[in-house]
Amino acid sequence: MSMGAGAHRGCAPALLGVEQRAREESVEVQVREMVQGYGRRRILDGVTFTLDEGITALLGPNGAGKSTLMRTLVTDLAPRGGEVLIDGRPVDTRSGRHAARERIGYLPQNFGFDARFRVVEYVEYLAWLRGIPASQRPAAADAAIAAVGLSNQSRMTMGSLSGGMRQRAGIAGAIVGSPQLLVLDEPTVGLDPSQRAEFRRVLTSLPTSRILLSTHLTDDVEAVAQHVIVLAQGQIAHQGPTAELIDTYGSVDAGYLALVDVGDPAGQGVVTP
Numbered sequence: 001m002s003m004g005a006g007a008h009r010g011c012a013p014a015l016l017g018v019e020q021r022a023r024e025e026s027v028e029v030q031v032r033e034m035v036q037g038y039g040r041r042r043i044l045d046g047v048t049f050t051l052d053e054g055i056t057a058l059l060g061p062n063g064a065g066k067s068t069l070m071r072t073l074v075t076d077l078a079p080r081g082g083e084v085l086i087d088g089r090p091v092d093t094r095s096g097r098h099a100a101r102e103r104i105g106y107l108p109q110n111f112g113f114d115a116r117f118r119v120v121e122y123v124e125y126l127a128w129l130r131g132i133p134a135s136q137r138p139a140a141a142d143a144a145i146a147a148v149g150l151s152n153q154s155r156m157t158m159g160s161l162s163g164g165m166r167q168r169a170g171i172a173g174a175i176v177g178s179p180q181l182l183v184l185d186e187p188t189v190g191l192d193p194s195q196r197a198e199f200r201r202v203l204t205s206l207p208t209s210r211i212l213l214s215t216h217l218t219d220d221v222e223a224v225a226q227h228v229i230v231l232a233q234g235q236i237a238h239q240g241p242t243a244e245l246i247d248t249y250g251s252v253d254a255g256y257l258a259l260v261d262v263g264d265p266a267g268q269g270v271v272t273p
């Protein structure tokens with residue numbers, strides 16, 4: 001079975017140059033005893049991990065807090081306790097947040113866009129949001145669009161794209177300007193099998209140093225992720241190489257079921273392996 005064997009290989013030619021930087025630069029991501037919640041409700045309770053190089057899949061039951069963890073990592077939510085460090089700098093300081101945002105590309109679960117935007121306009125808009133200078137935006141957008149294989153569709157409006165193409169446009173927006181860390185929240189939801197295969201191809205060809213990907217699809221994990229993090233009961237129930245999980249349990253699916261009581265909708269029923 002291939003576990004991201006193609007990762008970081010076969011980079012699209014358009015990535016060379018501006019995006020070569022991402023391959024050369026790396027980013028350190030450390031989360032220590034992080035606490036997060038909404039109102040009085042605690043969702044994450046002492047989450048600790050370091051993100052390894054390559055693609056890491058984030059698994060967990062519905063409501064376990066995967067999106068909440070990702071939003072905290074990308075500085076959308078300030079941690080309530082503990083630390084999130086990007087290259088050693090806490091993201092809850094003004095300068096740390098600013099530095100982190102320059103290094104992070106983020107695709108939220110239901111990303112918003114104006115359906116009338118052309119693909120190139122959408123990606124250039126995200127380049128502007130990320131503070132890329134005006135003179136560099138067209139080249140950065142073209143490179144990102146080429147990397148996801150949408151160059152021929154770059155003048156199409158977002159509203160006229162198929163679901164798979166729209167996801168790829170979302171990824172182009174997330175990778176514009178060559179972030180070293182890419183955070184993708186359930187990017188394969190709603191894609192058909194061939195669109196998912198195409199998505200995996202794009203993902204494994206990116207030069208991004210670290211990718212964190214949440215998904216419910218364990219075959220996606222086996223296909224692209226070298227590492228797995230399982231979130232349950234507000235904490236990390238498991239972290240390690242995908243190969244190790246498969247060696248121990250026979251498959252990612254079996255490992256996940258052994259680590260997490262998926263019958264518990266609140267994700268509160270982790271079983272110690």
Ligand SMILES: Nc1ncnc2c1ncn2[C@@H]1O[C@H](COP(=O)(O)OP(=O)(O)OP(=O)(O)O)[C@@H](O)[C@H]1O
Nearest residue numbers: 038039043060061062063064065066067068069109
């Ligand atoms: N903005 C919010 N305000 C209040 N509660 C929230 C908010 N966002 C999420 N929650 C709650 O926090 C818990 C964790 O949600 P989160 O979306 O992080 O889980 P998840 O693991 O990503 O779930 P899923 O797999 O269904 O996407 C859920 O109970 C959810 O209802």
